[in-house]
Amino acid sequence: MHKGDWTVPQEWHLYRADEHAMWDRLFERQARLLPGRVAPAFLEGLDILRLSKPGIPDFAELNARLMDATGWQVVAVPGLVPDAVFFDHLANRRFVAGRFIRRPDQIDYLEEPDIFHDVFGHVPLLANPVFADYMAAYGRGGQRAVKLGAIERLARLYWYTVEFGLLRSGDSLQIYGAGIVSSFSESVFALDDPSPNRIGFDLKRLMQTRYRIDDFQQTYFVIDSFEDLLAQTIGTDFAPLYQELAGSTDLDVATILPGDTVFHLGTQAYARSRPTHSSGSSE
Numbered sequence: 328m329h330k331g332d333w334t335v336p337q338e339w340h341l342y343r344a345d346e347h348a349m350w351d352r353l354f355e356r357q358a359r360l361l362p363g364r365v366a367p368a369f370l371e372g373l374d375i376l377r378l379s380k381p382g383i384p385d386f387a388e389l390n391a392r393l394m395d396a397t398g399w400q401v402v403a404v405p406g407l408v409p410d411a412v413f414f415d416h417l418a419n420r421r422f423v424a425g426r427f428i429r430r431p432d433q434i435d436y437l438e439e440p441d442i443f444h445d446v447f448g449h450v451p452l453l454a455n456p457v458f459a460d461y462m463a464a465y466g467r468g469g470q471r472a473v474k475l476g477a478i479e480r481l482a483r484l485y486w487y488t489v490e491f492g493l494l495r496s497g498d499s500l501q502i503y504g505a506g507i508v509s510s511f512s513e514s515v516f517a518l519d520d521p522s523p524n525r526i527g528f529d530l531k532r533l534m535q536t537r538y539r540i541d542d543f544q545q546t547y548f549v550i551d552s553f554e555d556l557l558a559q560t561i562g563t564d565f566a567p568l569y570q571e572l573a574g575s576t577d578l579d580v581a582t583i584l585p586g587d588t589v590f591h592l593g594t595q596a597y598a599r600s601r602p603t604h605s606s607g608s609s610e
């Protein structure tokens with residue numbers, strides 16, 4: 328049974344040795360791959376939160392450090408929660424996380440986010456004060472979007488930043504989205520593969536863009552910095568934007584527009600090679 332806020336106890340003592348071993352296996356693989364690819368703030372977060380300690384993190388211990396860093400907490404939930412519940416948690420600096428861990432046969436593909444995606448992928452950046460503020464602001468934006476019937480537009484912002492965002496670093500790019508950093512194969516694909524587009528962050532354009540939930544992204548949006556991302560969103564009233572976009576045609580996942588800042592024009596070769604490929608969306 329969950330409470331009204333859908334949270335459940337983590338019950339850390341119930342994890343089995345093979346489940347802790349799965350965490351360690353996933354952790355070590357990403358820890359080897361990520362330096363040089365991931366935003367430095369992510370690695371700093373791992374350190375601040377001491378996530379390299381073996382085994383599945385105990386939320387009680389993790390939360391003491393996270394609370395000190397930015398006032399955030401991680402709470403366990405049994406699975407996906409209703410939008411309003413999710414937004415309420417974020418607005419109050421609580422990140423909802425699954426408490427189960429994937430089985431060995433699911434190591435590279437998972438339909439529902441597990442504790443490795445949710446905690447390893449999302450929580451390190453919650454120790455960064457600017458990103459922490461962005462996530463709370465997103466929660467407040469979500470509460471407003473519920474009233475305005477605009478969740479679908481706003482969800483694209485989460486998808487293309489929090490889950491699949493890239494960050495510019497001088498002449499090169501880095502990954503920071505949780506969906507990328509928690510995935511061995513996408514950590515490589517998102518930066519190195521010639522297939523996907525990599526284009527500059529543009530809020531209005533992004534809110535018109537569909538996304539893929541079933542395969543690697545066909546377009547990634549690149550931000551200049553977390554400070555810039557926060558500045559472009561926190562002070563913006565999205566209501567006029569939602570109104571402007573109401574009834575407008577969505578952009579296909581691979582579209583490039585004349586006004587786009589193109590860091591890399593994707594070949595889309597990978598997407599075309601896939602059986603699920605279509606010119607439409609997979610949202």
Ligand SMILES: [Fe+2]
Nearest residue numbers: 440490505506
């Ligand atoms: Fe996620």
